[in-house]
Amino acid sequence: MLEEAYRLFRRAAQVYRRRENHKQSALCFTSAASCWSKRCGEKTFYNAALSYEEAANEAEKSKDYEYAALLYKYAAINHERDGEFLNFSKCFYRSKELYRKFLTYRLIRPKKIYSIAPPQAKKKIRGILGCIFSWILLTVSFVVWGHGERPSRTLFTGILIVCASAALYIFGSLLAEGIAFMPDFFQALYFSVITFTTVGYGDIVPVGFSKLVAAIESFSGLFIIPLFIIGLSRKYLRM
Numbered sequence: 001m002l003e004e005a006y007r008l009f010r011r012a013a014q015v016y017r018r019r020e021n022h023k024q025s026a027l028c029f030t031s032a033a034s035c036w037s038k039r040c041g042e043k044t045f046y047n048a049a050l051s052y053e054e055a056a057n058e059a060e061k062s063k064d065y066e067y068a069a070l071l072y073k074y075a076a077i078n079h080e081r082d083g084e085f086l087n088f089s090k091c092f093y094r095s096k097e098l099y100r101k102f103l104t105y106r107l108i109r110p111k112k113i114y115s116i117a118p119p120q121a122k123k124k125i126r127g128i129l130g131c132i133f134s135w136i137l138l139t140v141s142f143v144v145w146g147h148g149e150r151p152s153r154t155l156f157t158g159i160l161i162v163c164a165s166a167a168l169y170i171f172g173s174l175l176a177e178g179i180a181f182m183p184d185f186f187q188a189l190y191f192s193v194i195t196f197t198t199v200g201y202g203d204i205v206p207v208g209f210s211k212l213v214a215a216i217e218s219f220s221g222l223f224i225i226p227l228f229i230i231g232l233s234r235k236y237l238r239m
Contacts, residue, residue, distance in 0.1 A: 029055030049078035151231030172210035
């Protein structure tokens, strides 16, 4: 019975999609996914995940980004249950990005936000400050490590911090064997790498303005390096 309901909901969703009625299409795909998830004795969640993905895609087209983010999250959960970790990664990333897009519209163009879900089911965000804080966190997560699914971004972020700090050290002073000097780029780069990785050999120490740069860089390294290791490990284990 549930399997038949799943097929009927999917058929209805496809009809609505051909008619470009994306709101109804999203709701039908979601219902199909729910039917498959509840099917007794079913060993695979692929069909549920697929339907949630299609529902999310339709919700996105109807500009209900909050609902689309939730549906991608459900798709990710079902892919994870089925052991499809690459698909899980894709859906999880899309979920975070669509929620960030929802927050952006809520802050900049609130009248452009549409909703499929009834008002009582719609998630409330308490206050403009909470919305801004959530958007900042998601944006930093997107840039630094792609919400945990793009470890290459963490590597590039670390390289950028090292090179930018090295450029700043050139305009400051460093101290070696008790003698202050203006470093060239390679000396500054060497000191920047040692500072970022928090190795700290002690052969060169910062002086004046360079102390502030070194403090910020070493503090950044304490977060960037573990994030890269975690993100890379997650990708490796899923492969």
